[in-house]
Amino acid sequence: MHPTACLATQLAGQRLAVLGGGLTGLSTAFYLSRQHPDAQIVLLEGSPRYGGWVRSVRATPSRIRPALLDEHAKPTGEHEEVIFEAGPRSVRPRGLEGWLTLDLVRQLGLTKELLVVDKNHVSAFNRFIYYPDKLVKLPSGITSLLRATLSSDSVLRSLLPALLGEPFRRRKPEQALQTDESVHSFFSRRFGDAFATNLVSGMVHGIYAGDTRTLSVGATFGSIAKLEQQYGSLIVALLRGGVKSDPEQTRLVKELQDLMPIDERTNLRSASVWSLRGGLETLTLGLEMALRRADNVTLSRDDPIQSIAHDPSGFTVSTTSTKHVTDRIVSTLSGPSLSSLLSADMPELTANGSVNVGVVNLAFANKPGKRLLPVRGFGYLLPRSVPEHQNPYKALGAVFDSDMMPEMHPPETEASPGYTKLSVLLGGAHWTGRSIESLPTDDELEIQALATVQSHLGISDLPTHSRVHMQRDCIPQYLVGHPDRMRTLHERIAQTYRGRLSVAGASYTGVGLNNCVKAAWSVSRAMATEQVTGLESFLAS
Ligand SMILES: C=Cc1c2[nH]c(c1C)Cc1[nH]c(c(CCC(=O)O)c1C)Cc1[nH]c(c(C)c1CCC(=O)O)Cc1[nH]c(c(C)c1C=C)C2
Secondary structure, rough: OOOOOOOOOOOOOEEEEEEEEEEHOOOHHHHHHHHOOOOOOEEEEOOOOOEEOOOOOEOOOOOHHHHHHOOHHOOHHHHHHHEOOOOOOOEOOHHHHHHHHHHHHOOOOOOOEEEEEEEOOHHHHHHEEEEEOOOEOOOOOOOHHHHHOOOOOHHHOOHHHHHHHHHOOOOOOHOOOOOOHHHHHHHHHHHHHHHHHHHHHHHHHHHHOOOOOOOHHHOOOHHHHHHHHOOOOOOHHHHHHOOOHHHHHHHHHHHHHOOOOOOHHHHHEEEEEEEEOOHHHHHHHHHHHHHHHOEEEEOOOOOOEEEEEEEEOOOEEEOOOOEEEEEEEEEOOHHHHHHOOOOOOOOHHHHOOEEEEEEEEEEOOOEEEEEEOOOOOEEOOOOOOHHHHHHHEEEEEEEEEHHOOHOOOOOOOOOOOOOOEEEEEEEEEHOOOHHHHOOOOOHHHHHHHHHHHHHHOOOOOOOOOEEEEEEEEEEEEOOHHHHHHHHHHHHHHHHHHOOOOEEEEOOOOOOOOOHHHHHHHHHHHOOOOOOOOOHHHHHOO
């Protein structure tokens, strides 16, 4: 059966409520409406807009700053607008989840809007860390790894010995094999402390904005951790081709690829990342429009959920203005938000917590013949080992948006030399334990981001455009023990709600955009035939 086909379903005639109108909620409602056309779906969003963390902002220059710019750098007319991403900014076309998201793009009629960055583009292999006081390009293949041994840089020189020594390190004792541990503990056991502190902590800043000492390796790098269990060594596993793809997933990916128009398919197979014209919000807006057109969907926003009452026949979901009686619920709310609405005690929903991240988007007018950024690439990350005086404002890293997604930007013309765009991300785990009132204000964040790019990248120009977003509780932190807790949560939900409550979204099975789409797809598909909690993937591990 086709991966997104309409299903003969046990949901016919049922009333389904999807809680939350972020990407997971919108895609859950979309899949449910297509796969179960005889069900009635209501999507409930508390805030005034759909889309959640996916948000693309069209920014015009600040009113004051153009006066300060050089005459030739002044932006004019239509070239004044730039698009900033407040949340995710690029998507990887990798694996089943990657192709499910692309298939959503196709189903929404948005393939012509795709902006695809090729694997051979400089941003695909130029990724940097800032350590301890300069940008260091990370090796992107065997040749650059070998070359790194000759480097004057201590971080690069230590890489090859760490990798070569890994097969000789002791594996985890048999009795502890199934026990979760922190990301730091795992990588320092396998590759040494310096590798874990200087490299892995930076990478984890760039995915979870989190602290490797508290995050669960099972939940964040589960497939890598399993290789140690199977082969005793990650390098040996790699040499023996140990990372095997699941044949069922390969088949589904092939089916989804075949549905893509031929030109896009070719482009996407050799793509590093993609986005959409207008920014990634084009995807959530497309979902919202498709749901508005669907006969079996009702959308509600700006109407927060106040309570959920449960009885054997279903639920009554009360919002500020209405009561919705439903047979089943798919909650895409965060764990803590769902917990505050349920009367049953489910401590696993609140065990993790999440981080706040300050996102500062900046655009600088280009000057003819002069490049503003000292390097070309995707961006750079700051490991936690960077000395305090080199990173006083607790930046996690910066994305070089105009290098990473060149097509998103107004082209260089005679009227305007274009812009260099970048986003500085600050805080995350560095701010853990701080009250929201004690965090920097938007104005302070902008000043801190500018000071950071001045010190790290030598950029002292004033930006023509800037936007600051304090993203509160934006990335859930899968703390050590997450997989076990999710297994317990699965049991509790199954016992208490007998298939009437399912969960999906970033609190559970992955924080990335593709993970959220896959969670939505899996829940909707499985609901046709089974009682699902949305946490079944944890039972297999
Ligand atoms: C500087 C902080 C951050 C950067 N991106 C994110 C943060 C917190 C958030 C983020 N990045 C990734 C994900 C997961 C998947 C997704 O939806 O895109 C999230 C939530 C992907 C990612 N980014 C980096 C890596 C190694 C990965 C995982 C695998 C991959 O896609 O390659 C590296 C990275 N992130 C940032 C920078 C500047 C950077 C590398 C130089 C920004």
